[in-house]
Amino acid sequence: MCQVNGETFSPKLEPQIIHGKACVKCEKDSVIVVGTNGTFCKDCFEVYFSHKFRASMGRNPLVRHHDKVALAYSGGNNSSALLNLIKKGLDPATVKKLKFTPGLIFVDERILYPSDDYEKVKEIEEIMRNTGFPYHIVKLEEVGAMCIYTLYIGIVYLIVNHICFNVNVMFKKEIPFLNHVIFIIDQVFSTEDTDEKMTNAEKLEKLFNSITTLTSKQETLYRLRCYLLSRKAKELGYDHVFMGETSTRLAINILSNFSLGRGVHLPQDTGFSDGLRFEGVGVKLLRPMREMSMKEIAVYNALNKVPTVFLPNLATSQSVTSSVQNLTENFILGLVAGFPSTEMTVFRTSNKLHGKNDEKKSRGCCRLCFGAIDTECGTAQATALRHTLFSEAIN
Amino acid sequence: MPIICHVCNDKKALLKRPKTGHALCKECFYWAFESEIHHTIVTGKLFKEGEIVAIGASGGKDSTVLAHTLKVLNERYNYGLDLRLLSIDEGITGYRDDSLETVKRNQQEYDLPLTVLSYETLYGWTMDAIVKKIGKKNNCTFCGVFRRQALDRGAMMLGVNKIATGHNADDIAETILMNILRGDIARLKRCTAIITGDDPSGIPRVKPFKYTYEKEIVAYAYFKKLDYFSTECIYSPDAYRGHARAYLKDLESIRPSTIIDIIHSGEMLSVCQGVKLPSQLKCVRCGYISSNELCKACILLEGLNKGKPKLGIGKTSKVTQQLKLSKSEEASCSGGCNKIKNDL
Ligand SMILES: [Zn+2]
Ligand SMILES: [Zn+2]
Ligand SMILES: [Zn+2]
Ligand SMILES: [Zn+2]
Numbered sequence: 194m195c196q197v198n199g200e201t202f203s204p205k206l207e208p209q210i211i212h213g214k215a216c217v218k219c220e221k222d223s224v225i226v227v228g229t230n231g232t233f234c235k236d237c238f239e240v241y242f243s244h245k246f247r248a249s250m251g252r253n254p255l256v257r258h259h260d261k262v263a264l265a266y267s268g269g270n271n272s273s274a275l276l277n278l279i280k281k282g283l284d285p286a287t288v289k290k291l292k293f294t295p296g297l298i299f300v301d302e303r304i305l306y307p308s309d310d311y312e313k314v315k316e317i318e319e320i321m322r323n324t325g326f327p328y329h330i331v332k333l334e335e336v337g338a339m340c341i342y343t344l345y346i347g348i349v350y351l352i353v354n355h356i357c358f359n360v361n362v363m364f365k366k367e368i369p370f371l372n373h374v375i376f377i378i379d380q381v382f383s384t385e386d387t388d389e390k391m392t393n394a395e396k397l398e399k400l401f402n403s404i405t406t407l408t409s410k411q412e413t414l415y416r417l418r419c420y421l422l423s424r425k426a427k428e429l430g431y432d433h434v435f436m437g438e439t440s441t442r443l444a445i446n447i448l449s450n451f452s453l454g455r456g457v458h459l460p461q462d463t464g465f466s467d468g469l470r471f472e473g474v475g476v477k478l479l480r481p482m483r484e485m486s487m488k489e490i491a492v493y494n495a496l497n498k499v500p501t502v503f504l505p506n507l508a509t510s511q512s513v514t515s516s517v518q519n520l521t522e523n524f525i526l527g528l529v530a531g532f533p534s535t536e537m538t539v540f541r542t543s544n545k546l547h548g549k550n551d552e553k554k555s556r557g558c559c560r561l562c563f564g565a566i567d568t569e570c571g572t573a574q575a576t577a578l579r580h581t582l583f584s585e586a587i588n
Numbered sequence: 589m590p591i592i593c594h595v596c597n598d599k600k601a602l603l604k605r606p607k608t609g610h611a612l613c614k615e616c617f618y619w620a621f622e623s624e625i626h627h628t629i630v631t632g633k634l635f636k637e638g639e640i641v642a643i644g645a646s647g648g649k650d651s652t653v654l655a656h657t658l659k660v661l662n663e664r665y666n667y668g669l670d671l672r673l674l675s676i677d678e679g680i681t682g683y684r685d686d687s688l689e690t691v692k693r694n695q696q697e698y699d700l701p702l703t704v705l706s707y708e709t710l711y712g713w714t715m716d717a718i719v720k721k722i723g724k725k726n727n728c729t730f731c732g733v734f735r736r737q738a739l740d741r742g743a744m745m746l747g748v749n750k751i752a753t754g755h756n757a758d759d760i761a762e763t764i765l766m767n768i769l770r771g772d773i774a775r776l777k778r779c780t781a782i783i784t785g786d787d788p789s790g791i792p793r794v795k796p797f798k799y800t801y802e803k804e805i806v807a808y809a810y811f812k813k814l815d816y817f818s819t820e821c822i823y824s825p826d827a828y829r830g831h832a833r834a835y836l837k838d839l840e841s842i843r844p845s846t847i848i849d850i851i852h853s854g855e856m857l858s859v860c861q862g863v864k865l866p867s868q869l870k871c872v873r874c875g876y877i878s879s880n881e882l883c884k885a886c887i888l889l890e891g892l893n894k895g896k897p898k899l900g901i902g903k904t905s906k907v908t909q910q911l912k913l914s915k916s917e918e919a920s921c922s923g924g925c926n927k928i929k930n931d932l
Contacts, residue, residue: 451853
């Protein structure tokens with residue numbers, strides 16, 4: 194979902210060139226309008242854009258000199274812009290050369306889509322090869338080899354069709370109704386054990402076929418993709434992963450997270466770093482583009498003639514109301530069109546919030562998404578969770 | 589073949605609960621609905637024995653069901669509460685007249701004392717007069733701000749310990765979304781609280797319906813044949829809130845649990861240390877709790893009375909400056925140099 198969904202909207206975005214207005218920096222004529230930040234000439238826009246990227250890295254000094262960084266490249270607008278920025282930043286002629294060593298990881302998700310986009314993946318590989326950086330193509334189904342996590346998560350989705358919050362509700366054993374669910378999970382586990390011969394691709398297919406709603410499919414794919422990137426990058430000797438998520442994408446994710454009951458994961462899912470989520474399993478996912486908007490990215494790509502490749506995703510040719518994420522994307526993009534400041538407002542709101550039991554600490558993490566646990570309901574007060582448990586218990 | 593009730597396994601199921609999706613018979617639905625609210629009241633420690641509680645009664649479904657349920661639960665579980673109805677007459681022709689009639693019928697049926705307070709008495713303006721002045725675009729700002737204060741003022745007059753409002757889970761989820769979209773951290777923090785009123789002099793407000801779905805309230809009122817007034821306020825909400833409401837309705841149709849999930853999300857977050865929240869002051873004019881020198885209601889009133897009705901609809905800080913400015917202008921006109929110094 195991260196970059197994937199955003200792609201659908203990118204072709205419509207063309208940089209707006211307006212004449213007769215002056216650049217806010219140098220007052221030259223013929224300028225580009227970017228969101229709420231005023232108008233720029235081409236040169237000043239370049240400076241502004243790369244400054245945003247460097248400033249974001251400077252404020253969050255997690256990448257040290259000579260670190261190896263894997264860019265999660267998808268061919269889409271966001272990661273293509275990021276790749277271009279990194280290429281420029283490493284150019285010997287650049288004043289302040291970037292100090293890390295990059296590589297590229299492309300997650301091949303074609304197993305999920307009926308159409309065979311062999312040519313497009315070839316195109317993506319070509320782009321990656323031309324950078325001269327080391328690159329890796331990782332098939333999504335590889336996640337199946339990593340743990341039974343995939344099948345496990347799928348079965349839970351199948352039964353409850355809910356995300357984290359509700360899934361964990363289901364594990365409270367004191368409620369009679371829930372023992373039933375645990376029983377079903379155990380059963381499936383045992384069948385799976387005898388089914389050792391299943392290939393990773395079959396496992397993944399079984400998983401996605403078992404998920405009944407597009408909301409859960411998209412959520413699962415997002416979680417799997419993050420997990421795979423983090424873990425694979427570690428295996429390949431990288432220190433961090435760069436994600437291409439923009440402020441627009443994050444505003445959508447913030448609202449989706451809220452609607453899916455995952456508020457507690459906002460800092461991990463939308464912050465500069467994903468914190469301790471994959472500690473011990475993989476490396477940190479970082480979001481150096483989180484202060485750029487979708488529109489700025491589109492302008493940058495158009496000005497620099499950055500090649501992009503569009504691959505279909507789960508949201509492709511689905512209706513707006515087919516999932517929580519699609520609806521939210523449509524909602525945010527619609528609002529941004531009428532009220533351009535919305536996206537930064539949502540983004541900043543989220544920056545000021547943290548989860549009540551944020552990092553793992555002693556509590557451990559969710560076995561399904563590796564996120565912070567938000568299902569400890571004290572008996573001292575009324576909470577949505579307690580209420581839900583009560584509702585389930587009396588019915 | 590008729591579907592049998594999921595709970596009692598005996599009677600014919602009459603409805604599918606919006607919240608859980610289970611098919612229930614009428615009696616089991618009443619029992620589940622009321623038990624959940626009782627559970628919320630007990631776990632949230634909403635009331636203490638012997639308290640006087642004003643129920644904000646608008647004649648609409650939420651407050652009618654609230655009055656009914658609180659009366660039933662108060663008797664069933666011996667809460668020992670003294671329940672009162674408190675109505676606000678905004679002065680909206682065709683809306684309030686009829687809904688006040690409903691409240692009066694409810695008063696007789698539930699045998700609870702009723703007090704009606706009008707905007708005209710409280711502020712010198714009816715909503716109709718305000719709309720005439722400012723048009724239909726921003727009237728919900730006025731209505732909301734004035735109503736909130738009106739309940740408090742009325743509650744103070746009645747000498748009650750708490751105000752119970754009919755805010756349901758849908759309302760709270762919508763408010764959470766609105767506050768994220770507006771970036772209002774302070775309100776975001778406050779709107780998930782089940783009891784509000786941090787100031788000791790303010791009367792705490794409680795929300796027994798915090799986790800109750802609007803659809804279930806409607807179903808309860810329908811099956812119980814409760815007498816309520818069902819017309820939406822004729823002055824419809826502003827565009828932005830309208831978007832948020834439509835978004836929430838769509839979310840609910842995709843995933844019914846979204847409403848409670850949003851509240852859960854809100855409850856699991858807190859404001860980072862170091863984020864400045866507006867401090868709680870008291871309005872210099874009326875004494876109401878406010879984040880500014882002047883409370884929103886007083887700013888809006890000032891605008892109305894001065895013939896600048898748009899005042900107070902935008903950013904509050906700007907307005908305060910503007911007000912200060914106009915005050916000092918006045919002062920200088922009347923030649924009071926000392927007054928200018930005081931204002932600055
Ligand atoms: Zn310039
Ligand atoms: Zn989880
Ligand atoms: Zn029954
Ligand atoms: Zn005041």
